[in-house]
Amino acid sequence: MSALKTALISAGVVTAGAVTRxxxxxxxxxxxxxxxALPGDDLVAxxxxxxxxxxxxxxxxxxxxxxxxxxxxxxxGWYSYDTIDMNRPSxxxxxxxxxxxxxxxxVPTHPSGGFVVKVLEPGRCLVLYxxxxxxxxxxxxxxx
Numbered sequence: 072m073s074a075l076k077t078a079l080i081s082a083g084v085v086t087a088g089a090v091t092r093x094x095x096x097x098x099x100x101x102x103x104x105x106x107x108a109l110p111g112d113d114l115v116a117x118x119x120x121x122x123x124x125x126x127x128x129x130x131x132x133x134x135x136x137x138x139x140x141x142x143x144x145x146x147x148g149w150y151s152y153d154t155i156d157m158n159r160p161s162x163x164x165x166x167x168x169x170x171x172x173x174x175x176x177x178v179p180t181h182p183s184g185g186f187v188v189k190v191l192e193p194g195r196c197l198v199l200y201x202x203x204x205x206x207x208x209x210x211x212x213x214x215x
Contacts, residue, residue, distance in 0.1 A: 100123050
């Protein structure tokens with residue numbers, strides 16, 4: 072293969088990778104939405120990457136909110152690929168005992184920890200957060 076062909080193929084692979092990466096980081100989100108400031112953006116001063124993904128649900132926020140606050144391992148699940156996420160089906164109903172969520176609560180991703188609720192505006196936004204320090208603290212607490 073000539074050097075020119077190799078260079079062209081390499082350039083094509085790099086370009087395809089860059090386009091795919093940008094698409095993945097903004098999957099399901101309108102370009103205008105992808106540039107908007109969102110609640111929780113200030114939690115990480117200098118992020119290495121910014122991903123904003125979304126889906127459109129044909130329902131009002133007050134109809135969706137009860138499903139969001141009950142998410143989590145050992146709770147309602149993630150409404151995703153259940154055999155990967157929970158090894159059992161996500162619930163298909165609103166569970167009253169899982170409707171209370173406040174800033175500082177943990178939305179579990181496994182038996183000994185998960186995401187910390189950082190911002191909560193009922194019916195508007197739910198910001199979940201995790202970092203290596205939080206993970207280490209949760210692991211240490213579980214080991215006690």
